Amino acid sequence: MAKKEEENFAKKDQFTLTMIPSGFARKMRTCVIWQFIRFIAINIKMLVVVSKSH
Amino acid sequence: MARLIVMGGGVSGHTAATFAKKWLGNEHEVVVVTPNSQWNWIPSNIWVGVGQMNKEDVVFPLAPVYEKAGIDYRQAKAISIHPYGNKQSDKEYITIEYTGQGKEGQTEELTYDYLINATGPKLNFDATPGLGDGKGQMGSNTVSVCTADHAVHANLELQQIFEKAKKGERQKILVGTGHGMCTCQGAAFEYIFNIEHEAKKAGVRDMLDIKWISNESFLGDFGMGGLHMKVGGYVVSSKLFAESLFSERDVPWLIGAHVSKVEKGKAHYELLDGTTGVEEFDFAMLIPPFAGVGFKAYDKEGEDMTDVIFAPNGFMKVDAKYDAGAYENWKASDWPRTYQNPTFKNMFACGIAFAPPHLISKPASSVNGTPINPTPPRTGMPSGIIGKAVAHSVCDMIKNGAENAHLHEASMAEMGAACVASAGKGLTTGTAAAMTVYPVVPDFEKYPGTGRDTDYTFGEIGLAGHWIKHILHHLFIYKAKLKPGWTLIPE
Numbered sequence: 001m002a003k004k005e006e007e008n009f010a011k012k013d014q015f016t017l018t019m020i021p022s023g024f025a026r027k028m029r030t031c032v033i034w035q036f037i038r039f040i041a042i043n044i045k046m047l048v049v050v051s052k053s054h
Numbered sequence: 055m056a057r058l059i060v061m062g063g064g065v066s067g068h069t070a071a072t073f074a075k076k077w078l079g080n081e082h083e084v085v086v087v088t089p090n091s092q093w094n095w096i097p098s099n100i101w102v103g104v105g106q107m108n109k110e111d112v113v114f115p116l117a118p119v120y121e122k123a124g125i126d127y128r129q130a131k132a133i134s135i136h137p138y139g140n141k142q143s144d145k146e147y148i149t150i151e152y153t154g155q156g157k158e159g160q161t162e163e164l165t166y167d168y169l170i171n172a173t174g175p176k177l178n179f180d181a182t183p184g185l186g187d188g189k190g191q192m193g194s195n196t197v198s199v200c201t202a203d204h205a206v207h208a209n210l211e212l213q214q215i216f217e218k219a220k221k222g223e224r225q226k227i228l229v230g231t232g233h234g235m236c237t238c239q240g241a242a243f244e245y246i247f248n249i250e251h252e253a254k255k256a257g258v259r260d261m262l263d264i265k266w267i268s269n270e271s272f273l274g275d276f277g278m279g280g281l282h283m284k285v286g287g288y289v290v291s292s293k294l295f296a297e298s299l300f301s302e303r304d305v306p307w308l309i310g311a312h313v314s315k316v317e318k319g320k321a322h323y324e325l326l327d328g329t330t331g332v333e334e335f336d337f338a339m340l341i342p343p344f345a346g347v348g349f350k351a352y353d354k355e356g357e358d359m360t361d362v363i364f365a366p367n368g369f370m371k372v373d374a375k376y377d378a379g380a381y382e383n384w385k386a387s388d389w390p391r392t393y394q395n396p397t398f399k400n401m402f403a404c405g406i407a408f409a410p411p412h413l414i415s416k417p418a419s420s421v422n423g424t425p426i427n428p429t430p431p432r433t434g435m436p437s438g439i440i441g442k443a444v445a446h447s448v449c450d451m452i453k454n455g456a457e458n459a460h461l462h463e464a465s466m467a468e469m470g471a472a473c474v475a476s477a478g479k480g481l482t483t484g485t486a487a488a489m490t491v492y493p494v495v496p497d498f499e500k501y502p503g504t505g506r507d508t509d510y511t512f513g514e515i516g517l518a519g520h521w522i523k524h525i526l527h528h529l530f531i532y533k534a535k536l537k538p539g540w541t542l543i544p545e
């Protein structure tokens with residue numbers, strides 16, 4: 001049986017050659033604890049970019 | 055006492071005017087001429103366009119803010135620039151036409167010592183027949199999210215589509231760019247995924263065909279020639295990420311497309327390979343191409359000298375290299391650093407109003423010769439940073455004399471941009487693509503390979519981006535209202 005996260009990728013020819021995020025990767029996008037860590041990391045990166053730009 | 059006039063009170067002009075006033079104090083005058091009575095945090099229009107925010111959440115009245123700051127606010131459109139004055143006086147001035155403050159339709163001449171043009175884009179709907187109404191405004195065939203009012207209207211139309219879908223009528227949604235020379239693909243990208251997210255929430259996703267149409271030669275170009283990000287030990291093109299995201303959400307794409315005509319329910323297009331076609335829709339949000347707002351400039355005798363100050367696309371000429379020639383010759387150093395007009399040293403442009411030297415993406419045209427390529431984006435962060443740098447230069451010129459002043463620099467080839475494209479608005483649902491790119495304009499001499507610093511060019515999808523988008527919304531409105539500590543919030 002096709003994994004749920006892979007279903008859409010068979011719907012159009014155009015989609016068949018693209019990267020498919022794994023179920024784990026998709027879960028982590030909405031995992032609050034992991035996203036909190038990423039929130040800190042992204043903010044730091046953005047602040048570095050902002051400071052390099054001024 | 056010197057007078058600085060800032061034309062345009064949007065992201066860039068508001069930044070320039072408020073910093074200039076702070077630095078100049080009451081010794082000098084800062085005047086803002088802008089036709090709108092309200093300031094709009096444009097990025098959040100996307101949420102208005104899907105009914106997740108009201109217009110009131112994304113705008114606030116300018117008059118009290120300017121009054122508090124001591125800025126002379128004229129709710130008016132600037133019409134023309136007279137850098138040599140007129141037959142009676144050598145003093146440079148602009149003409150304005152009021153749109154509010156009880157003086158609607160009245161014109162006035164305002165003299166200046168320094169002039170900043172921050173008038174952003176003219177939304178050039180009429181460049182595509184059927185996209186505009188033939189009178190310079192948006193037509194009735196499509197919707198837009200470029201202004202808060204457009205976004206309110208877009209949401210009303212979208213809700214009707216959702217209603218029809220709920221009743222079992224299959225609906226087709228088309229989102230993207232409405233011309234071969236558009237920029238701002240990021241806004242359309244954000245809108246399409248917000249629609250997709252809301253459709254799922256409303257339980258109508260299965261009844262909707264959602265399609266992307268754009269002038270990018272590859273998905274994920276965004277008018278910046280794409281970008282490369284470090285992922286899983288590889289440096290990966292934004293093309294791969296964008297294609298993956300579109301596929302995951304079942305959103306097919308039509309790229310390299312110049313929308314040549316729009317009719318009710320139909321978008322006619324030409325592709326890079328020269329073929330033409332028609333895309334049908336029930337609802338379409340197509341970004342219009344941008345142009346300069348169409349100022350005229352006159353010399354002392356009243357003769358038209360617009361082409362001295364403005365490029366043919368209406369944007370103001372600044373210290374860019376406009377004769378760089380073919381793509382192979384393009385360099386990061388072609389991009390302006392000080393945004394000073396080469397002819398008139400007391401005139402600057404910032405934000406979308408300055409004329410870029412050339413595209414950032416590789417130029418492309420169809421086999422029939424139609425140019426189909428994204429024009430360079432000038433997003434919020436660069437617009438704000440440039441506005442501040444230009445204000446700094448003007449303040450130094452006023453305080454130290456034009457000859458001795460240090461001109462501040464803010465090249466887009468040495469500046470990054472942070473962008474967050476949400477998909478949904480909830481704090482625990484939906485996801486956002488958070489991205490930074492450094493520098494905005496690739497520098498292949500400094501960073502051979504991708505043209506960018508891959509340590510600071512990155513993107514990822516997740517809730518964290520959502521939270522950042524929420525914070526940015528509140529932070530930038532707080533800053534624009536000049537609340538305590540506003541200068542500490544970076545552009």
Ligand SMILES: Cc1cc2nc3c(=O)[nH]c(=O)nc-3n(C[C@H](O)[C@H](O)[C@H](O)COP(=O)(O)OP(=O)(O)OC[C@H]3O[C@@H](n4cnc5c(N)ncnc54)[C@H](O)[C@@H]3O)c2cc1C
Pocket residue numbers: 061062063064065066067087088089090096097098099100130131132133172173174175199200201238241347404405406407432433434435437472473474475
């Ligand atoms: C839907 C949408 C979503 C976006 N999302 C993002 C995002 O998520 N992140 C991001 O970084 N950027 C985003 N952008 C881009 C961002 O909004 C622009 O980069 C920014 O607004 C440019 O600032 P500006 O001051 O040059 O122009 P504007 O903000 O457009 O300001 C121009 C001002 O000039 C005024 N004006 C016009 N004509 C005249 C005249 N004749 N005389 C005087 N004043 C005049 C206008 O009324 C306006 O107030 C988005 C854009 C859109 C349309």
